Amino acid sequence: xxxxxxxxxxxxxxxxxxxxxxxxxxxxxxxxxxxxxxxxxxxxxxxxxxxxxxxxxxxxxxxxxxxxxxxxxxxxxxxxxxxxxxxxxxxxxxxxxxxxxxxxxxxxxxxxxxxxxxxxxxxxxxxxxxxxxxxxxxxxxxxxxxxxxxxxxxxxxxxxxxxxxxxxxxxxxxxxxxxxxxxxxxx
Numbered sequence: 001x002x003x004x005x006x007x008x009x010x011x012x013x014x015x016x017x018x019x020x021x022x023x024x025x026x027x028x029x030x031x032x033x034x035x036x037x038x039x040x041x042x043x044x045x046x047x048x049x050x051x052x053x054x055x056x057x058x059x060x061x062x063x064x065x066x067x068x069x070x071x072x073x074x075x076x077x078x079x080x081x082x083x084x085x086x087x088x089x090x091x092x093x094x095x096x097x098x099x100x101x102x103x104x105x106x107x108x109x110x111x112x113x114x115x116x117x118x119x120x121x122x123x124x125x126x127x128x129x130x131x132x133x134x135x136x137x138x139x140x141x142x143x144x145x146x147x148x149x150x151x152x153x154x155x156x157x158x159x160x161x162x163x164x165x166x167x168x169x170x171x172x173x174x175x176x177x178x179x180x181x182x183x184x185x186x187x
Contacts, residue, residue: 047110049085050168051161053152056080056118061140076140079118082152083111084161092187093173100180102169103187107161109152112145162186 057080062073084107092103119137166184173182 047085048088048168049083049110049161050107050164051084051157053082053084053155053157054079055082055148055151057144057147057151059140059143059147061136061143063136063139072136074124074136074140075122076137076144077118077120077122078141078144078148079115080144080148081111081113081115082109082148082157083113084108084152084157085110086161086165095180098180100173100182102173102182102184104165104169104184105187107158107165109149109157112148114141114144114148 056077058075058077060073060075086104086107087110090105094101094103169184170182
């Protein structure tokens with residue numbers, strides 16, 4: 001009887017040792033993930049563009065009030081690329097045992113790039129006394145950026161950027177986090 005009891009105790013100790021070893025190696029092989037490391041990975045990018053809109057617009061510029069004396073006017077056609085996405089400094093990450101929680105603000109317009117080679121001017125009307133064409137063009141470009149932003153917003157670029165955020169954040173953060181689920185929440 002003592003021999004059978006000793007064999008049972010040895011087998012029980014072997015099972016406990018095997019289970020403990022398995023648990024130890026499971027924990028050791030699980031990657032160490034912390035929010036700071038994931039934030040550093042994101043902040044290397046600075047901004048994250050998740051949607052772009054290409055737009056050809058036309059703005060009308062006019063200044064002055066007396067034709068031929070001080071009134072300048074023209075129409076300017078332009079091509080623009082509007083980028084929407086996220087300022088990654090506003091993103092927050094928390095890590096739990098089974099999740100990486102990414103808190104993301106609403107998407108915003110990050111950049112409006114007007115191609116200077118695409119500028120075309122029509123209906124030029126210049127005055128005798130105001131000939132500062134550069135300043136007028138600068139003002140027209142400001143109006144063009146406003147026009148492009150308004151167009152992109154109406155076409156839903158911010159909503160599209162928000163939709164794509166979840167897939168993109170999962171793709172960026174899924175490497176090296178083991179079996180943790182990436183969850184994107186809006187703030």
